[in-house]
Amino acid sequence: MDVLDKYKKAWDNQAENSNKVSKEDIYKMTKSKSSSIVKWIFIICLLEFLLLSTLSFTVSNPKYSEVLKDLNILELVNYIYYINIAVVLVFIFLFYKNFKSINATDTTKSLMHKIIKTRKTTKYYLYYNIIGNLIVMIIFNFIVINTPNGMEIILPREGLNISDESKFRTIYIVSQIIIVVIMLAFLSLYYYLLYGILLKKLNRNYKDLAKLEG
DSSP states (O other): OOHHHHHHHHHHHSOTTOOSSOHHHHHHHHHHHHHHHHHHHHHHHHHHHHHHHHHHHHSOOHHHHHHHHHTTOHHHHHHHHHHHHHHHHHHHHHHHHHHHHOOTTOOHHHHHHHHHHHHHHHHHHHHHHHHHHHHHHHHHHHHHHTSTTHHHHHSOSTTTTOOOHHHHHHHHHHHHHHHHHHHHHHHHHHHIIIIIHHHHHHHHHHHHHHHHHO
């Protein structure tokens, strides 16, 4: 049990005429914890951006670029990459703005509003990453399947020893579906462990403030 939980328990159990634990004490603790959570959401998002940006430059594979050229989608992938950077930077700015907006002069209702705003921004960020990756994978595979020899560029047929075109096509589609499912499962778990837990704590703080306000 942390300090805030002890304050809440003491406030719930104290006599009506007791002033040992006031609403203001609990509000200050809740505000401090909420500000810390919003700050960590901002920091995690920023670190994600810096890490992925660094990896994209340091672990770039010339063979990967050649594959994209063979599929005639290198330019498209570059556009998607830069659009993604722009969108993530917007989210980083919003997270930073949410964090800086929490100040000492906030009323209970004002803080509650900012918590809701932060939760919405975070959920939009998670939806963008998960749904965005799904859409990109669908577009990529649509192009591959409809490009002459596209599937063989991604999945060399020689190693599979398959001569039947329809069978090879089925194997490719099934393998890509499995990859997409694994990718979405990994992203969902990753975002749940990092952001989901923080959002739950933020939601609990919102309920505590609503209780104080009531």
